[in-house]
Amino acid sequence: MRSHAKRLPSRPVILLLQLGVLIAFFLIWHVLTDTKILSPFFFGTPGAVLARTWADFVSGVIWYHLGITLLETALAFVIGTVAGIAFGFWFARAPLVSLVFDPYIKAINALPRVVLAPIFALWLGLGIWSKVALGVTLVFFIVFFNVYQGVKEVSPVVLANARMLGASSRDLFRHVYLPSALSWVFSSLHTAVGFAMVGAVVGEYLGSAAGLGYRIHQAEGVFDTVGVFSGMLVLTIFVVLIDAAVTMIEKRLLHWRPQDTSGGQH
Amino acid sequence: MAEAAAAPALQLDGVTCTFPSPDGRGRSYTAVQGASFTVADGEFVSIVGPTGSGKSTMLNVAAGLLKPSEGRALSFGQPVTGINPKAGYMFQAEALMPWKSALDNVAAGLEFRGVSKAEARERALPWLSRVGLEGFGDRFPHQLSGGMRKRVALAQTLIVDPKIILMDEPFSALDVQTRQMMENELLDLWAADRKSVVFITHDLEEAIAMSDRVLVLSAGPGARLIGEYRIDLDRPRDVAEIRMTPQFLALHKEIWGQLRDEVLKGYAQTKLR
Numbered sequence: 001m002r003s004h005a006k007r008l009p010s011r012p013v014i015l016l017l018q019l020g021v022l023i024a025f026f027l028i029w030h031v032l033t034d035t036k037i038l039s040p041f042f043f044g045t046p047g048a049v050l051a052r053t054w055a056d057f058v059s060g061v062i063w064y065h066l067g068i069t070l071l072e073t074a075l076a077f078v079i080g081t082v083a084g085i086a087f088g089f090w091f092a093r094a095p096l097v098s099l100v101f102d103p104y105i106k107a108i109n110a111l112p113r114v115v116l117a118p119i120f121a122l123w124l125g126l127g128i129w130s131k132v133a134l135g136v137t138l139v140f141f142i143v144f145f146n147v148y149q150g151v152k153e154v155s156p157v158v159l160a161n162a163r164m165l166g167a168s169s170r171d172l173f174r175h176v177y178l179p180s181a182l183s184w185v186f187s188s189l190h191t192a193v194g195f196a197m198v199g200a201v202v203g204e205y206l207g208s209a210a211g212l213g214y215r216i217h218q219a220e221g222v223f224d225t226v227g228v229f230s231g232m233l234v235l236t237i238f239v240v241l242i243d244a245a246v247t248m249i250e251k252r253l254l255h256w257r258p259q260d261t262s263g264g265q266h
Numbered sequence: 267m268a269e270a271a272a273a274p275a276l277q278l279d280g281v282t283c284t285f286p287s288p289d290g291r292g293r294s295y296t297a298v299q300g301a302s303f304t305v306a307d308g309e310f311v312s313i314v315g316p317t318g319s320g321k322s323t324m325l326n327v328a329a330g331l332l333k334p335s336e337g338r339a340l341s342f343g344q345p346v347t348g349i350n351p352k353a354g355y356m357f358q359a360e361a362l363m364p365w366k367s368a369l370d371n372v373a374a375g376l377e378f379r380g381v382s383k384a385e386a387r388e389r390a391l392p393w394l395s396r397v398g399l400e401g402f403g404d405r406f407p408h409q410l411s412g413g414m415r416k417r418v419a420l421a422q423t424l425i426v427d428p429k430i431i432l433m434d435e436p437f438s439a440l441d442v443q444t445r446q447m448m449e450n451e452l453l454d455l456w457a458a459d460r461k462s463v464v465f466i467t468h469d470l471e472e473a474i475a476m477s478d479r480v481l482v483l484s485a486g487p488g489a490r491l492i493g494e495y496r497i498d499l500d501r502p503r504d505v506a507e508i509r510m511t512p513q514f515l516a517l518h519k520e521i522w523g524q525l526r527d528e529v530l531k532g533y534a535q536t537k538l539r
Binding site: 100155157158160161162163164165166167168171175176178180183255256258 | 350361366367379
């Protein structure tokens with residue numbers, strides 16, 4: 001594809017342009033609030049937001065809340081992924097089970113998960129586990145559907161070939177089904193991690209005593225727009241860093257796959 | 267033919283394969299109708315027929331991947347029930363595990379047989395060089411060319427030492443030059459330890475150039491075996507050169523005379539569909 005595309009500038013130039021967009025955004029924001037076209041009370045000012053964020057990091061208050069959100073995200077991701085893989089395999093290998101449960105899986109997946117947050121808070125308290133539970137309900141379905149697909153879409157020829165080479169059903173699981181399913185899980189890793197994070201933050205936002213979502217909620221409660229924007233900034237940086245880490249892990253684990261595809265299989 | 271002393275490598279007895287029709291209306295589709303033939307130990311037999319004549323179906327029956335609706339398959343005197351353990355299968359489509367390197371793909375069959383991973387890899391190395399892929403062991407299938415992938419598949423099939431090799435148009439996706447090279451290499455490997463081969467192709471020239479015997483299948487549905495030709499060309503052969511010899515041309519003319527009508531029928535069928 002690359003050879004057919006128009007000649008694009010080199011990587012450093014693109015990076016510079018990307019940085020330019022960021023600076024332009026802050027500049028416009030600054031000019032608009034400085035000239036009072038936008039009220040600093042409702043929109044904050046970039047200077048104040050950056051200063052607040054900096055102060056939070058230097059004083060160390062933010063680290064504790066970041067840690068809590070990170071822990072919730074990690075737990076939701078791990079539990080949701082393991083459960084998704086287990087159930088995905090089970091459903092894909094047991095057609096009757098998948099047929100019987102199909103409408104219920106679809107119904108639960110169609111339910112907006114936010115409405116579960118108060119229930120989880122009621123059941124599991126205001127600590128981290130109600131947020132983990134919310135994250136799990138989000139992560140589980142992504143992983144579940146991908147594993148299900150991965151097992152179903154194993155090439156029948158590859159399967160027949162492995163059987164002709166003498167593979168037992170255990171061999172087939174280990175050498176054919178699992179690698180195929182995992183490749184689908186990894187291709188949805190970005191979404192899964194993102195959803196684990198959404199679960200954690202939304203959970204905190206709706207009722208908690210710690211975490212980034214809690215901080216944003218607190219700031220909103222006292223019309224502290226600078227605090228809200230500062231919380232959003234920290235959250236964004238945090239997500240970008242996690243996403244970069246996921247990309248690295250993905251490259252390492254999926255090195256057998258052609259690089260030119262846009263994430264989809266085949 | 268000597269009976270009990272040397273049971274044929276493969277024997278199909280009146281094999282009929284009927285499939286439910288794809289639209290589920292109850293009308294079924296018969297791919298193969300009453301196919302019977304034998305392949306002697308060490309013999310190279312090709313089956314030619316027009317597209318859609320159920321060639322692969324017969325091979326799948328021989329491999330034990332498909333249970334025939336009627337009739338039975340025997341391999342070295344043993345009825346084929348479930349996967350035929352004496353058979354190796356080279357598929358037309360890509361069959362390598364894309365998540366395994368070339369070396370691990372070749373070693374897979376040994377691993378499935380309980381050989382440790384380290385030993386399986388060690389024994390796979392010489393097989394990679396035998397198919398001309400020395401130094402390519404750590405490449406993944408998508409990093410290899412189509413011809414190289416076929417070589418890996420060949421090594422993967424041969425490493426477990428099958429007594430009979432079933433090949434379903436294994437080289438049909440390759441360009442002519444690569445294909446002739448692969449055909450010669452296959453003949454060399456085959457000459458080294460004379461396994462039985464059932465080679466399926468729609469290319470009559472390929473069939474004649476490689477085989478001891480050519481079977482002709484009629485157009486589907488309900489394909490039947492309608493011809494059998496012994497190819498008494500000298501071995502060793504070079505598949506490119508042998509095509510120029512008068513004996514080859516005579517055989518080709520004779521078999522093509524029968525095959526042409528079936529190809530035309532098969533073509534009319536596909537147009538109707």
